Each structure stands twice: as C-alpha cells, then as structure tokens.
Amino acid sequence: MDGFYEKIAEILEVDTLNPSEELANFPEWDSLSVLSVIAMIGSDYGVNLTAADLRGVATAQALRDLVTGRRGR
Amino acid sequence: MNLIFSHRRISGLLAVVPANERSFVEDMANFNSPPARSLKLKQVMGYDKHRVVDGPVCASDLACFGLEHLFASGTVARDGCDALIVVTQSPDYLMPPTSSVIQGRLGLKHDMFCLDINQGCAGFLIGLFEAFALLEQPAVRKVALVNVDVMSRKTSPRDRNSYPLVGDAASIAIVERSDDGTPIHANLKMDGTRREALMIPAGGLRLPCSPETAEMEDDGDNNFRAKDNLRMDGSAVFNFVQVEVPPMIRDLLQTAKAAMEDVDFFLFHQPNRFMLHKLADQMNIPYERMPSNIVELYGNSSGVTIPMAIVHNLRERLLTGSIRACLAGFGVGLTWSSMLIRLGPLDFCELIDYK
Numbered sequence: 001m002d003g004f005y006e007k008i009a010e011i012l013e014v015d016t017l018n019p020s021e022e023l024a025n026f027p028e029w030d031s032l033s034v035l036s037v038i039a040m041i042g043s044d045y046g047v048n049l050t051a052a053d054l055r056g057v058a059t060a061q062a063l064r065d066l067v068t069g070r071r072g073r
Numbered sequence: 074m075n076l077i078f079s080h081r082r083i084s085g086l087l088a089v090v091p092a093n094e095r096s097f098v099e100d101m102a103n104f105n106s107p108p109a110r111s112l113k114l115k116q117v118m119g120y121d122k123h124r125v126v127d128g129p130v131c132a133s134d135l136a137c138f139g140l141e142h143l144f145a146s147g148t149v150a151r152d153g154c155d156a157l158i159v160v161t162q163s164p165d166y167l168m169p170p171t172s173s174v175i176q177g178r179l180g181l182k183h184d185m186f187c188l189d190i191n192q193g194c195a196g197f198l199i200g201l202f203e204a205f206a207l208l209e210q211p212a213v214r215k216v217a218l219v220n221v222d223v224m225s226r227k228t229s230p231r232d233r234n235s236y237p238l239v240g241d242a243a244s245i246a247i248v249e250r251s252d253d254g255t256p257i258h259a260n261l262k263m264d265g266t267r268r269e270a271l272m273i274p275a276g277g278l279r280l281p282c283s284p285e286t287a288e289m290e291d292d293g294d295n296n297f298r299a300k301d302n303l304r305m306d307g308s309a310v311f312n313f314v315q316v317e318v319p320p321m322i323r324d325l326l327q328t329a330k331a332a333m334e335d336v337d338f339f340l341f342h343q344p345n346r347f348m349l350h351k352l353a354d355q356m357n358i359p360y361e362r363m364p365s366n367i368v369e370l371y372g373n374s375s376g377v378t379i380p381m382a383i384v385h386n387l388r389e390r391l392l393t394g395s396i397r398a399c400l401a402g403f404g405v406g407l408t409w410s411s412m413l414i415r416l417g418p419l420d421f422c423e424l425i426d427y428k
Binding site for chain 2 (some may be wrong): 023028030031032034035036038039042048050051
C-alpha cells in the first residue's frame, strides 16, 4: 500500500494530504474524483470498488482501511 | 423474468453513423471546467471522438438511409420485410410513429406490422424479444429491427456529464426464423421507481416545451442544461450498472447451464470504456472478450451500441463463421436485460457513413 496517500493527493490535486481530513472538504472531491479513485484502486491494488462502497467513506484513512480489508480477503 | 426462445436468428446487421465527427478536445471549449480537469475525465472514461448529426437530421433520416442502402445492394428486397420495429427515444414526432414515417417514405408494402418502442440502452434486446414474438405468426417471415437515436440533438453541449459520450447512429437487424432449435435464453428486469435517473424532463405532455424549459441552468456541478435536454444522474447510473448487471449475467448463464468459458464474446451496451472495464473486472472477463471501444470511436448511441460493437469488432468473423455471444443492455427505465445467442454466419455485416 506504498504511496496510497500520494495517489489520492494527486487525484485531489493537492501537494500533501492529511489522511484524517474529510474528503468532502476538498474542492476537487467530485464525481470525477470518485471515478478516478475507483479506477486507480482497481488498477493499482486489484480491488474492485463500487460507487456505493465509497459513499460511506469519509476520509483517505478510511478509504485505505477499506482497500486493505478487501485485499486481505 | 426469464425468457426463452428458439428457431430464431439474426441474418444480417447494418450500422449507420453520421459522417460528422467531433472530438472531445473540441467539445471541451463549451465546458465550464478547467481544461486539465476535462482531460482527466477523457483519460478516465476513455472519451475521444464521437459521431453526431450535423443539422436537423432525424431518426427516420438515418433509418431510411440504411434501409435504402440494403435495398440498393440487393441484400434485402423492398417488400421483403413483413414487420418494421423501430426502437427510439428520439422520434421524429410525438405522433405518428417513426415506423410509419419510415414505411411511408420508403414506399413499403401495406401488408406490414409497424411498431415503435420507446426504449434506450436495453433497446436492442427489447427489440429482439418483440421481433422473435412477431415471428410466431406465419405471415411474418422477416422482421426489420431498427434501433436509432439522435440524442445529440437533445443534449446540451455545455453538459460535460453527457455531451462528450453521446453519439448518434442507427442499426438495422434482419431477424428471421431458423432451423436451429437450440434454446435462446434471456432475462429482463425493469424498475420504474428509478425512472428519473435518465430522462428528458420537458417535451411530453407532463411538461411541454416552453421558453422556460429551454433556459440553461447550472445544476450545481458546473454543467449547464435545460429541461428540454437529456439529464443523466451519472453516479446513480454507474451504481445501477455495477450492482445489477453482474448478477443478471450470472443468472443467465446458470439458467442456460453455460460457463463463462462457453461464451466467445460479451457484447454489452457501450456506456463508456471505464464502466465496461469495471464490469469485466467484477466478472473476471478478459477485456479482449468484452469489446469496449465504441464510445471512444463513435459515441454512445443508446440501443445501437450492441450492433455497433458487433459490426465494428467482429465483422470478418461473423461473415464466415459463428460465435456464442452474451448480449446485455442496461439503461433508461431503468431496464436491464441479457441474452445468450449464437450469432453468424451473417448475410451482411456492415457499417456505413450517413452523408
């Protein structure tokens, strides 16, 4: 899971990312970013998330936990 | 519900696309978002080019052009079809039916069953079901199934949610009886409670077109569209497809007692490359068995995309041989449907430009 937060930061177009900050606070957290995150997690981590999976995810930390959990299955 | 047919085949397929091509980069000038952001959308979704009509071209124009081409090439006789099914959500008029417009313009025989169906992205399957059913009648020997839409005319060029993916096109499938008694399994589900996920709010009797419905409004996401325009709730549609389509395909294969490996090609409606790749990932289908290139080359033309995917990707193969195909359509209604069918050899399988 190296570089996970850097990849999310890149999608959100920010230099650094505080993993516990609410994703909703980022101006670039829109439907396109959601799709970009789903695409990145699928290609880089082999986890297929649905749009609904992301609905309950508030922070980058929570997203990382979700992906880690799915990978462990 | 599960549906089952037999002794039916598609004997030929023709797709018609407008010669006029637009690129995503050209479209970007109309979007109210930074170019870098739009380019990212292009990359993620797989947008590039799309074919849209240039001027006031209607559904019947594309359909008549295609049918005249078949008559002229001698593949289909002018009086050779006993039924004409037109599936469209962008008809020439509220009334009369577009099938009657086409019948009249082409001077087709009166001994003919003309039928319009208002359906979109599942419209190729819905049309096939109706064609298969009509062929129960001895008097109906050959059905021309026309799928056609000119949705670019109802889509706001300032709506980045919809405009870059929309394409106009028509397809003509000739459907006939066959000697092959192998069951054709299919399934279909509909959910009208989610009918507003894909809609054109104005233009019917509920909300007639007026100067107010033509006014461009910001939906809060920097996309400008009027009530006269197509409105798509992109996230709701994406979610619908991801949740409903994989179990539908599993059920279909189970009913048909077929395995994933028994299917040569998964020829699905083409919403965009991204969604198709996600579906392939969810179902462990290799990308090469699920074509996803229609939107980037021609645009998403609703019910025409399955014939387009077939004609563009499998032309040579289907002119000489046959494949076992899993078709699936999903969209407006909401409607989702799939079918396991043998395709080919086809008498014709062609894509032509409308000029």
